[in-house]
Amino acid sequence: QKEVEQDPGPLSVPEGAIVSLNCTYSNSAFQYFMWYRQYSRKGPELLMYTYSSGNKEDGRFTAQVDKSSKYISLFIRDSQPSDSATYLCAMSAREETSGSRLTFGEGTQLTVNP
């Protein structure tokens, strides 16, 4: 069993839709949860960073963590064509001084159609 599972998609939605992207994990020690966005032929860039359970909002993006279910989500409201990208979840057991203990999901490919 993979430590982090993420539905690879592809996911295609119309502009303006609410998008829900999800990851499940098996390691109960994970406490730090991230979402990276990766445009085609580019490197990933950090989108959201949360600690433990709860919600974090940044503009149209909301990251949600449910540690009891070992499930994290990224919601995108009023989705735009510019949101078309691959979204990777990542997590670590503690705030290491380096990022060497990050575990990434496979990534979900999202297309927002105008």
Added chain:
Amino acid sequence: NAGVTQTPKFRILKIGQSMTLQCAQDMNHNYMYWYRQDPGMGLKLIYYSVGAGITDKGEVPNGYNVSRSTTEDFPLRLELAAPSQTSVYFCASSYSGPKLFFGSGTQLSVL
């Protein structure tokens, strides 16, 4: 404001050839990383460095070598290229913690 710069962007190698993937960052980050990204497999850590002169293996180090003689540069060396090393390679750096800054990647094909 270059960030993390990787060269080359594309490369085709023959089996058994060697090459070095270059990576440089101008953010004065101590931590640098090499990942490979294969379809459906996510990002896998190859090697990382916590500072000049210090490197360590990641999850998939076999077939690769690294060096870190300066804070800015972190080259990745493939000695005897194999088809299994066909992948997209990303270099990344960080100041502290898991907030990584990635380069644009090198797409490598070994034929």
